[in-house]
Amino acid sequence: MPLKPEEDDLGPSKSELKREMTERQKLAEVLSKLSSDALKSVPLEENIRDAIAQTQKIKTFEALRRHKQYLGKLMRALDAEEIAAIEKRLEIIEGPGKVETAKLHQLEALRDRLIADDAALTQLIERFPDLDVQNVRTLIRNARKEKELNKPPKAYREIFQLLRGLDT
Known part of the structure; x- marks a missing residue:
């Protein structure tokens, strides 16, 4: 007897994983536009912070595109709680300007x-x-x-x- 769809635990779909990957890459792009002082206040692992800081040194379009993909890959390693803490800190940093x-x-x-x-x-x-x-x-x-x-x-x-x- 085949399993019912609700009993299958296949995990997130490929599209869902892609959307998540894109969101995290966009988050990394937003982080890369922050000043170095603001970036220091964001709760990030040191390797991610260093990679984000290197983004401003990259000049060519293709190298920048590849680097952003790399940042997205690093960001995918973070769990949901870490992402939530980063987003919360970004809201605090960007909030007053929006208001x-x-x-x-x-x-x-x-x-x-x-x-x-x-x-x-x-x-x-x-x-x-x-x-x-x-x-x-x-x-x-x-x-x-x-x-x-x-x-x-x-x-x-x-x-x-x-x-x-x-x-x-």
């Missing part, structure tokens, strides 16, 4: 809403009652004129700086 970028994008979107829609100004005034409303209205009106007349976006930038100062 700051997201905040700036939110401020840009708010500025665009203020210029496009007067209801956004009402919402902003509700959130920040101490806001100099007259100044903001003037900046919005000037930004609209600048856009209409294809002038340099001076007021547009001033609105952004004002919003950044509010710490929204």
Whole structure:
């Protein structure tokens, strides 16, 4: 009697192994772009750390491609817990930049809403009652004129700086 599919323990499929290999190679590439100080803070075995440090010395495309494959091979030797610790450390290293970028994008979107829609100004005034409303209205009106007349976006930038100062 043949075994049922759920009773077969064949392990991961070839495709799954390939995906894992590619992910670990990409992780090694991300690590190779870190500064030497940041790389020292990542929990890695010494041989992997040395191989990653050598990546920046390689100049030719083909040699770099082969070296990245080698890094992927070294990374495959690590177990899941070690990979998780490395990824956690990377999040800590890269995190503040991502958070700051997201905040700036939110401020840009708010500025665009203020210029496009007067209801956004009402919402902003509700959130920040101490806001100099007259100044903001003037900046919005000037930004609209600048856009209409294809002038340099001076007021547009001033609105952004004002919003950044509010710490929204």
